[in-house]
Amino acid sequence: MLLSPAKMKTIDWLSQVREVAHPLSQARPYWVRTYQVGDKKAKPGAPLPPEQHPYCEFNMLLQGSGQQFIGPERFARKAGDLMILGPGIPHYGLAKAGPLRTITVFFLPTLLFELGPEADGRRVLSRFTSSTPASRRLIRPPAALSRNMASYFGGMLQEFEKPKPGSELRFRALLGMALTELLRWEAKQRPEPQITTGAYDWAMIERVLSFMQLHYKEQIYVQDIAKFAGLSQGRLQSTFRRAMGMSCMQYLRSYRITHACALLCLPGARVTEVAMEVGFETLSHFNLSFRKFCECSPSEYIRRRGRTLRAS
Known part of the structure; x- marks a missing residue:
């Protein structure tokens, strides 16, 4: 039901x-x-x-x-x-x-x-x-x-x-x-037809996901992922989006930010060091991406997390 x-x-x-x-x-x-x-x-x-x-x-x-x-x-x-x-x-x-x-x-x-x-x-x-x-x-x-x-x-x-x-x-x-x-x-x-799995190359999707999860700390771009997958950038993005519900770069940024959130919770965490650790080239790009996902700056996230831990 x-x-x-x-x-x-x-x-x-x-x-x-x-x-x-x-x-x-x-x-x-x-x-x-x-x-x-x-x-x-x-x-x-x-x-x-x-x-x-x-x-x-x-x-x-x-x-x-x-x-x-x-x-x-x-x-x-x-x-x-x-x-x-x-x-x-x-x-x-x-x-x-x-x-x-x-x-x-x-x-x-x-x-x-x-x-x-x-x-x-x-x-x-x-x-x-x-x-x-x-x-x-x-x-x-x-x-x-x-x-x-x-x-x-x-x-x-x-x-x-x-x-x-x-x-x-x-x-x-x-x-x-x-x-x-x-x-x-x-x-x-369910009497109606089941959701189709789509004509996707799921073995390729698996390889791309594994590649990003292994190399998220490195400076990788869509062209690097496309080259690894053996696809054009446009084909990679459209195939990944249809299979996963988001583009591969959105997935990569989201994956990086979740790791950044965990690192920022550690004692003595420094925003610049965390940004570099999870694969961002510049602090400004990290701050922009972090704010987009978390609706606050990394520094504010640390302060909020500290207050939450003290209250718990």
């Missing part, structure tokens, strides 16, 4: 979208976040600020209810609902009342290519990255499937927070089982 959007009076929150600060890499291609409010009488605001990021996001609302904003649309959510988002999609969650609990899994698109860039990997990735109505990004599964999903999400959180030998293998297995059950259920429920 897909969720229907509610009429919105304002989309002002879109001007407050922030780039999230938990960087992923090929060495650490996934990250799990949980959010919980235990008091029934509590009426929390947004669990987290409006955000966007260069990752795939798989979320489950385990307990409670609220509203979910995706772009300019608003949806009602209740316990058991799932959400699937691709890179660069602005979104915002607003809780109604506690108790509330969510688990969110973030992962690099390249993680799904482990399933095979020309087989299951591309089909699953397309569910996250294809151009699709916001209503298709929120799913209300039946009770039995919802229980299975809750078990998978709980298992992924446990493997992430309390790693043991084999935790990375088990995490991938749980993520694969969750996505497999969901997509098979969707295939049975």
